[in-house]
Amino acid sequence: MRNTLKFLAVLTAITVPLLAEGSDTKGKYFFKKSCKSCHVAGAAGKEITPLSKTQAQWKAYFAAGKHNKGAEKLDTLVKPDQVKDIQTFLTAHASDSPQPMTCG
């Protein structure tokens, strides 16, 4: 039992640093709430789903932090922690990810 606890403690120690990542579930929620109002088929912002970009492209997009062709900063539209969650969701389900998906 004691060895089992030690093993779990080691695993947790190894993996806890990765907690800094955003939340996939929250990201999906905030993406729907904040982004889908404009980015749907037929709307002015055109449809955008996680499949719209590759993982590298999403990473580059969020690193630039710009929206509307550079006219706005992302974190002026969405709270910074929510931006991180949205990035996690979009990257995790990008077109070249192991689990590509559309939003919904």
Added chain:
Amino acid sequence: MNSRITLALVAMLAPVALSAQSNQDLQKEIDNLKVQLKAVEEKAAAAQDLDTRLVKAETKLAGDNIQWGGDLRTRFDGAQEHFKPYNQFMGFMQNTPSAANPYPFAPIAQPVGAQDWTNSVQWSTRLGLNMGITINENAKVMGRLVMYKIHGGADVPTFNGTPNTISTSFTAGQTPATDALLVERASLVYHFPAVASILSIGRQNTSDGPPLEVREGSERNATPQALAVNATIDGIGWKFQLEKLGLPEGTLLGLCYGVGYESGFGGGGAVKQNQTIVGMNFTNFNGTNPSAITPVVGNIGPLKDTTVLGAMFDMPLLFQIGESVQSANLYLGYNRLGNMTDIPFGNTINFPIPGQTPSTQYVTATANLGDMDQMTVTWKHKIGDTFTYFVSGGYLKSHPNGQVSQYGAYWTFPAVMPPGYPTGLQQLSGFGGLMGDPNKSETASAYYAGMRYDPTSTFGVGVEFNHGSPRWWTYTPATGEYTDKLGARGDVWEAYIHWRFAHNAALRLGYIDYKYSTAMSGWQIGPSAQPGQNWESAMNLSNTPMLQYAYPSTVKNYYAAIEVKF
């Protein structure tokens, strides 16, 4: 091209320069032009190189209309199996007709004591290749190719806990087979935006459905719930997107139709109508009146197609409570299984009778046994990113047509037992009618529950439990585990650790504990109870039943796997 223009310019400018400047100036100018010419040539070469690379990229992109992904799993399994005492049916022997048995043959049986078997090491590799091909803006072809085999020579018979394993194309990717890549999914998916619906034709994504994705730590892989079916089904499905009716985004109503057994030419559909004796009726036999035993006559052919007509409802929910974002799914499913056959078309890998070697039989359907109704419901709830739980339930109801399988209906003879062994009427676990009764509608149920805790985004632990009633059946050949889990007639516990130790790579450790209560888990057919017998008791593995094949009563399976996705 640019270099040619430059040369032309030099040629045109040269005479002018000669007339206007001294030879020295002229030489200086020529040197300058040479430098400029070299720079232009270098730029042209660079442009040519860029053009070559662009052509290569465009060519690759044009030919890269198939998007690939997939997974690879290599797994170690160890298992301990316990067999309770039972009576092994050995076949028939010649018999001198007597008052007790007026026929010239009689069944014989051999008592077998309790046994423990161990398979300490079994390695397996499973490769899955997912592909998506965009045909046009509304049409795609979706596919999945799989190879799943035990380490060692190909074609080694593998028993998966569903006595007896039937190896057919339905089980591609679910039970170990050969090193061939098999088609698990291949369908044309067409989106009709005008009517908010999606049509899918072909080999459907009907494997690893909800809630199995909780254990896998992945997205939902299929529409049908795991308790309903976890196999590959050929057919047509039409899903309607109901969000336009005000229901939550992503809500679907699906209708599907599939063929489980095609009885066309070569499949029994062209067999002429005939009759044969398939069993004996002991209803009025009291042990002293052999004339009361009457033959059971079965109709042979023509076989009808086995069909599946189903409906499913899938409602995803995504909501926020305080700071916690939660997601949930409600799944409802109904399937009408029409003209069920006694056995599919393929090879059965028989569990070896203790002391003997495994055997493989080539089988085909012999009779349509009736229809079945199948209902399933699943609720899955994920709280934040850390805690997920699910509950799932299934219910079955048979509508038999009076027919029995011609493989083993006659095994309901009262067995002749050696002196000192149980006497009187013995129920033999063989084949027979739908859900163990060719004449009376029977029911069965199962439930499946589990939870998973992910304290970090890379580490999760989970526990699951499922229970199946004595007549429970569902078409879920082992879904990657050592033995079939959701088709078990009895109780199954599973605990696992899932650690993503690197990007797209995970280690999985687990233990599954099976306790089978009733014989013939995984089969939709069975013999009827004899007059005065209780079916559940006669099939109970604790009651020293008479079995055609050996069935473990408990299986303890521990495993370790490396899983990568790409």
